[in-house]
Amino acid sequence: xxxxxxxxxxxxxxxxxxxxxxxxxxxxxxxxxxxxxxxxxxxxxxxxxxxxxxxxxxxxxxxxxxxxxxxxxxxxxxxxxxxxxxxxxxxxxxxxxxxxxxxxxxxxxxxxxxxxxxxxxxxxxxxxxxxxxxxxxxxxxxxxxxxxxxxxxxxxxxxxxxxxxxxxxxxxxxxxxxxxxxxxxxxxxxxxxxxxxxxxxxxxxxxxxxxxxxxxxxxxxxxxxxxxxxxxxxxxxxxxxxxxxxxxxxxxxxxxxxxxxxxxxxxxxxxxxxxxxxxxxxxxxxxxxxxxxxxxxxxxxxxxxxxxxxxxxxxxxxxxxxxxxxxxxxxxxxxxxxxxxxxxxxxxxxxxxxxxxxxxxxxxxxxxxxxxxxxxxxxxxxxxxxxxxxxxxxxxxxxxxxxxxxxxxxxxxxxxxx
Amino acid sequence: xxxxxxxxxxxxxxxxxxxxxxxxxxxxxxxxxxxxxxxxxxxxxxxxxxxxxxxxxxxxxxxxxxxxxxxxxxxxxxxxxxxxxxxxxxxxxxxxxxxxxxxxxxxxxxxxxxxxxxxxxxxxxxxxxxxxxxxxxxxxxxxxxxxxxxxxxxxxxxxxxxxxxxxxxxxxxxxxxxxxxxxxxxxxxxxxxxxxxxxxxxxxxxxxxxxxxxxxxxxxxxxxxxxxxxxxxxxxxxxxxxxxxxxxxxxxxxxxxxxxxxxxxxxxxxxxxxxxxxxxxxxxxxxxxxxxxxxxxxxxxxxxxxxxxxxxxxxxxxxxxxxxxxxxxxxxxxxxxxxxxxxxxxxxxxxxxxxxxxxxxxxxxxxxxxxxxxxxxxxxxxxxxxxxxxxxxxxxxxxxxxxxxxxxxxxxxxxxxx
Numbered sequence: 001x002x003x004x005x006x007x008x009x010x011x012x013x014x015x016x017x018x019x020x021x022x023x024x025x026x027x028x029x030x031x032x033x034x035x036x037x038x039x040x041x042x043x044x045x046x047x048x049x050x051x052x053x054x055x056x057x058x059x060x061x062x063x064x065x066x067x068x069x070x071x072x073x074x075x076x077x078x079x080x081x082x083x084x085x086x087x088x089x090x091x092x093x094x095x096x097x098x099x100x101x102x103x104x105x106x107x108x109x110x111x112x113x114x115x116x117x118x119x120x121x122x123x124x125x126x127x128x129x130x131x132x133x134x135x136x137x138x139x140x141x142x143x144x145x146x147x148x149x150x151x152x153x154x155x156x157x158x159x160x161x162x163x164x165x166x167x168x169x170x171x172x173x174x175x176x177x178x179x180x181x182x183x184x185x186x187x188x189x190x191x192x193x194x195x196x197x198x199x200x201x202x203x204x205x206x207x208x209x210x211x212x213x214x215x216x217x218x219x220x221x222x223x224x225x226x227x228x229x230x231x232x233x234x235x236x237x238x239x240x241x242x243x244x245x246x247x248x249x250x251x252x253x254x255x256x257x258x259x260x261x262x263x264x265x266x267x268x269x270x271x272x273x274x275x276x277x278x279x280x281x282x283x284x285x286x287x288x289x290x291x292x293x294x295x296x297x298x299x300x301x302x303x304x305x306x307x308x309x310x311x312x313x314x315x316x317x318x319x320x321x322x323x324x325x326x327x328x329x330x331x332x333x334x335x336x337x338x339x340x341x342x343x344x345x346x347x348x349x350x351x352x353x354x355x356x357x358x359x360x361x362x363x364x365x366x367x368x369x370x371x372x373x374x375x376x377x378x379x380x381x382x383x384x385x386x387x388x389x390x391x392x393x394x395x396x397x398x399x400x401x402x403x404x405x406x407x408x409x410x411x412x413x414x415x416x417x418x
Numbered sequence: 419x420x421x422x423x424x425x426x427x428x429x430x431x432x433x434x435x436x437x438x439x440x441x442x443x444x445x446x447x448x449x450x451x452x453x454x455x456x457x458x459x460x461x462x463x464x465x466x467x468x469x470x471x472x473x474x475x476x477x478x479x480x481x482x483x484x485x486x487x488x489x490x491x492x493x494x495x496x497x498x499x500x501x502x503x504x505x506x507x508x509x510x511x512x513x514x515x516x517x518x519x520x521x522x523x524x525x526x527x528x529x530x531x532x533x534x535x536x537x538x539x540x541x542x543x544x545x546x547x548x549x550x551x552x553x554x555x556x557x558x559x560x561x562x563x564x565x566x567x568x569x570x571x572x573x574x575x576x577x578x579x580x581x582x583x584x585x586x587x588x589x590x591x592x593x594x595x596x597x598x599x600x601x602x603x604x605x606x607x608x609x610x611x612x613x614x615x616x617x618x619x620x621x622x623x624x625x626x627x628x629x630x631x632x633x634x635x636x637x638x639x640x641x642x643x644x645x646x647x648x649x650x651x652x653x654x655x656x657x658x659x660x661x662x663x664x665x666x667x668x669x670x671x672x673x674x675x676x677x678x679x680x681x682x683x684x685x686x687x688x689x690x691x692x693x694x695x696x697x698x699x700x701x702x703x704x705x706x707x708x709x710x711x712x713x714x715x716x717x718x719x720x721x722x723x724x725x726x727x728x729x730x731x732x733x734x735x736x737x738x739x740x741x742x743x744x745x746x747x748x749x750x751x752x753x754x755x756x757x758x759x760x761x762x763x764x765x766x767x768x769x770x771x772x773x774x775x776x777x778x779x780x781x782x783x784x785x786x787x788x789x790x791x792x793x794x795x796x797x798x799x800x801x802x803x804x805x806x807x808x809x810x811x812x813x814x815x816x817x818x819x820x821x822x823x824x825x826x827x828x829x830x831x832x833x834x835x836x
Binding site (some may be wrong): 121122127148149150153154156157158159160161162163164173175176177178180186187188189211212213214233236239240241242243244245246247248249251252253278281282283328329331332333334335336337340412415416 | 539540545566567568571572574575576577578579580581582591593594595596598604605606607629630631632651654657658659660661662663664665666667669670671696699700701746747749750751752753754755758833834
């Protein structure tokens with residue numbers, strides 16, 4: 001598929017993240033106006049709530065865009081998702097005769113504040129990147145026991161806290177937590193010393209289910225994708241995680257990028273999961289290409305200094321697709337809801353510069369790496385800004401996600417002071 | 419405190435679960451009416467939405483009881499909780515002169531259908547019963563390594579699925595899942611063979627927080643308690659839980675009792691946590707008696723047969739209080755919300771008949787136990803009804819919770835058939 005041209009001319013640049021081929025969904029406000037749904041097109045946001053009020057777009061009997069979340073649209077189901085995308089493509093296409101009616105509803109992105117694009121119902125984080133799992137397993141349990149026995153058979157995951165999911169740009173306060181140094185007999189309550197990122201993609205469930213669903217149904221139920229950074233306190237995690245898994249180490253914050261990139265926009269970029277050592281059981285088997293070729297990168301910028309790209313990888317490195325993860329999530333009959341967010345797990349490629357966490361990049365803190373500024377890092381230092389970027393590259397166009405960024409603030413001196 | 423007498427005379431029986439001292443909060447409907455808030459008093463339910471409409475109870479400017487959840491009341495805060503309880507006590511007391519105005523708003527409990535009393539925001543399950551953790555640890559890792567190293571220092575827990583929390587009385591479908599027999603090299607996808615209960619108390623967060631809170635603040639933020647059965651697929655759990663903790667094994671369903679028993683009603687029953695081997699760190703230290711003396715029991719009834727009491731224990735057996743669990747939950751800055759539900763972890767006493775799970779009662783399936791009907795059990799069989807009961811016994815009165823019950827239905831023949 002080539003670039004689709006829009007009368008919003010900034011959208012026609014081959015490297016612009018938001019061409020007509022993309023049409024990602026967000027929530028925005030401008031000075032003095034309420035938060036509402038918007039669609040990114042080039043350097044502009046289509047105020048789709050206003051377009052709906054003007055009668056240009058009608059998706060349901062009652063308005064669905066004049067609210068600060070896309071959950072209501074998701075709830076209308078895949079036919080409505082398709083109809084919406086078709087209508088938006090028609091309105092914004094360079095051969096549209098509705099430009100005069102539509103143009104008044106464009107807002108410069110520079111004038112807008114972005115907000116969380118959805119209400120996150122529940123949040124689950126998986127562990128489905130083989131290189132990441134192998135790296136972490138090697139550090140914690142040795143190369144021979146790197147992958148847990150279940151790893152090649154199920155996309156293992158754990159439930160996270162929806163309440164801790166925040167929008168890109170939100171500052172992240174370094175947490176306190178209980179941790180135990182190897183050279184101490186008892187734990188202490190201290191600020192985290194090994195604060196980390198996890199480079200992930202987040203899949204958003206757009207259709208509810210109530211019982212086991214197949215991989216194909218799971219893929220059908222996914223509404224779209226975001227970039228996701230699961231901030232991780234490695235020292236808290238090391239002490240707490242046996243035998244019930246990560247808990248407070250992952251509950252400080254998880255940042256997501258502001259624009260939901262729809263499954264439809266990513267269709268041209270579908271890729272297969274990798275060759276498998278063991279056949280998956282029938283209910284998890286691949287039924288088509290359900291990963292996506294999306295280039296991903298992480299930059300790190302010390303306070304007030306330039307950013308250094310510290311990792312580059314691709315979403316095609318996952319061992320399990322989001323559809324397989326969602327199918328597994330439903331096996332026990334677990335009800336899945338509109339707005340559930342599924343983190344892919346950290347995405348790392350096979351080589352050192354492709355690692356999606358500082359834990360791997362610094363090999364558990366033993367191998368500091370050097371930024372372009374000359375500074376060394378193992379884990380995050382106060383004031384550092386970490387940014388994830390992602391883009392799929394088509395024939396003369398780009399499908400961008402918008403950054404997923406956050407700056408780490410120093411821990412509170414006394415977290416209980418009021 | 420003695421029995422408080424009510425003009426609802428059925429409430430004045432020393433063994434009735436819902437005397438004036440209790441006043442638990444639920445959601446109910448009658449034939450042809452909407453779900454709304456109600457308060458149990460003896461054999462009746464006070465239709466508090468109707469009482470509010472009639473001007474008998476005013477808690478806020480807008481109505482808060484004409485909705486099918488208590489979250490809005492919780493959100494009003496502890497002063498409102500106290501005012502509500504005082505007003506209800508006054509209205510229903512046997513010396514009230516408002517009986518004529520109030521009586522028309524009573525509905526016989528026998529005519530009512532109960533519904534979920536709250537919208538569960540997120541659900542967390544802890545593992546804070548020492549006898550349970552020791553029993554399970556001994557079975558899985560041997561007596562020497564029974565308690566994980568962190569266990570005596572933090573109330574460890576994991577996030578569950580709010581979407582799977584159901585009301586007492588809901589049938590529970592035996593799940594399918596991926597499991598691996600010790601005598602097979604690879605896993606299979608099969609109906610669970612080791613389906614189990616967990617006898618727990620659930621604490622309901624009534625006040626939101628956004629940062630670390632102290633144990634005292636945590637106790638202040640708890641609205642009330644319910645009985646909670648965390649249905650558990652032990653064979654699925656054994657295969658999936660390393661290293662990320664329980665996931666699908668716990669996602670089929672968690673049942674809760676229908677009435678929220680307020681913290682105020684439980685005040686006379688506060689007890690201390692047990693003596694500790696290690697001092698807790700300051701932020702988790704006990705600051706008063708925050709457990710409760712509540713007698714708990716589990717019955718099991720094969721399909722169409724009489725129930726046998728298979729376990730009796732007490733909530734005072736916990737090593738950590740719900741307040742300590744909530745305080746720990748907040749340490750990393752994890753935002754806690756109104757309607758968050760915290761499972762205590764399985765409650766077992768020191769002796770065999772005090773064990774709160776079949777895993778312990780049958781010692782991993784190796785020691786079948788016999789019901790009064792003569793049947794043997796290790797884990798749950800299809801058609802079995804499992805019921806939790808709980809009551810605190812005061813001076814001439816009882817604070818009951820209402821049963822937490824569920825019947826296990828056979829697994830679907832083909833979970834993917836549509």
